[in-house]
Amino acid sequence: MRNYDLEFLKRFSLVLAFLALVTLGLILFAYYLNTKVVHTQDPAIQQRLLARIAPVGDVYAGATGAAAQAAAAAAAQASLLANIPFDGRTDGAEIFNNSTCTGCHTAGIGGAPKLDAAGIGARLAEQGIDTLVTQAINGFTGSAGVMPAKGGNPALTDEQIKATVEWMVAQSK
Structure with a gap:
């Protein structure tokens, strides 16, 4: 080199x-x-992390567990009722007058039977109350139009729909 x-x-x-x-x-x-x-952590990221690692269920044991289970059941029931319209009341008149029912059934829009003997009274005579309630809950497609399930308000409970149909039938007499 x-x-x-x-x-x-x-x-x-x-x-x-x-x-x-x-x-x-x-x-x-x-x-x-x-x-x-x-390093500051974004609260949304922290919340998603906690939701991912949260336990799937709860374990309740003994007297303390029974009390905790009852409290959890009450909280779950309150949460469900919070999303039900009219606070879960089953007053047919209130539901009919303050929801989508009155829009079609008062004027007979789309073939919806009116609250008289020729409308809802005739349907009652032909089909019976159970069929009317079932059609109101599940929806109905007739020759003149379509009624969406639960009158277009899926948050209503089946009991509320039944009470409303019974009130409508009572008004047709």
């Missing part, structure tokens, strides 16, 4: 060693900064 080749190798080795030391220094500095910076 020639002298200038050895000189180049020495300098090149020194440059590589210097770059390796700079890289190591930058890595250590980044690690130091990462340990000093406080």
Whole structure:
């Protein structure tokens, strides 16, 4: 080997060693900064994480468990009732007058039977109350139009629909 080749190798080795030391220094500095910076977590991400790792069920044991189970059942029932229109009341007149029922059945829109002997009274005579309630709950497609399930308000309970149909039938007499 020639002298200038050895000189180049020495300098090149020194440059590589210097770059390796700079890289190591930058890595250590980044690690130091990462340990000093406080990372704030988004509350939405935290909530999704907690929802993912939440237990599937609950275990209730003994007297304390029975009380906790009763409280959980009451909370679940209250949650269900919170989404039911009219607070779960089954007053047919209130439901008819304050929901989508009155829009079609008052004017006979789309073939909806009116609240008289020729309308809902005739349907009652032909089909019976059970059929009318079933059609009101599940929806009905007739020759003159379509009635959506639960009158277009799926939040109503079956008991509320039944009470409303019974009230409508009572008005036709």
